[in-house]
């Protein structure tokens with residue numbers, strides 16, 4: 001096994017060494033409960049205050065609008081259920097066909113509880129038609145919940161236009177900004193969304209820590225009741241991970257200011273080289289507007305899962321939409337929503353780059369990928385059954 005070549009930053013990110021350093025004291029001597037009034041507890045509370053400011057700064061919010069919780073999924077569930085609690089008679093939810101499973105699974109559950117769900121379509125480029133959003137809103141609509149940035153394609157939804165519509169129609173808006181935070185500038189002070197989901201492990205902090213932005217004028221019902229987070233999210237705070245989230249947010253704020261073009265340049269070289277040197281390669285999703293770090297490509301005639309296994313032997317990590325080979329598992333819902341055929345979706349790979357991705361790593365990937373694609377194509381006649389490779 002050669003050195004790791006990690007091109008799957010949309011799945012999760014490595015913990016930045018500075019983030020790890022910042023969190024370690026809070027796993028060692030500084031073990032206080034932030035609700036305790038002696039010094040040990042007060043120091044933990046002060047650490048939470050600082051982290052709250054750091055996360056708020058990253059997204060242009062006020063610290064009091066940041067509620068720490070366990071993950072992006074919890075933030076999304078809390079936001080949608082909170083909006084539904086405002087007026088129990090309103091039983092219509094608007095979302096899209098390309099959401100993260102956190103939103104999809106909740107909405108599917110709500111549908112079984114009698115809620116009407118509108119699944120807004122996207123076009124072949126992965127773009128949302130906001131006139132369809134406007135047309136879908138009725139007097140029954142309780143909440144609109146949409147992605148800011150798509151985790152599979154990187155496509156950015158037009159959040160300013162979306163927020164302008166929901167404001168005009170007076171419908172609460174939740175945005176899943178888990179992939180957008182730290183990758184594109186976010187200013188929630190001016191946007192006008194009521195709820196925004198954030199997660200630390202997509203921005204170089206540990207897994208299992210997230211936050212919900214709750215606009216100070218928005219109505220809210222907690223998911224977990226307890227005294228912490230000003231009764232908005234019960235449960236003793238995960239101090240070490242919150243400190244890590246804060247540090248990661250500080251680093252992301254700085255990286256957005258100092259090196260915004262770096263990752264996009266790597267991504268473009270990667271994509272252009274593959275598109276121009278391998279036959280039968282297509283990009284999924286519009287060139288713009290999208291995240292600077294994500295490239296979703298179809299390599300016609302290959303089985304993406306087989307590619308992942310061969311890549312793994314060379315240390316290259318990337319991702320396929322979802323498992324396709326076993327008949328029961330569906331190909332990526334995001335790609336199929338864009339009109340990509342089942343076969344093409346099963347031949348698609350997502351590469352997502354990070355702050356530490358180097359030109360040398362791109363060179364290595366550009367050597368491995370064409371070789372593996374050629375090998376798969378020669379072993380697997382188009383239309384034939386996929387060849388199994390031992391991992």
Ligand SMILES: *Cc1c(COP(=O)(O)O)cnc(C)c1O
Pocket residue numbers: 010070071072073074100102147149150151176178179199200201202208209210
């Ligand atoms: C990862 C992700 C989530 C879920 O965040 P967790 O902290 O893993 O629960 C939600 N939405 C998007 C777009 C994501 O990429």
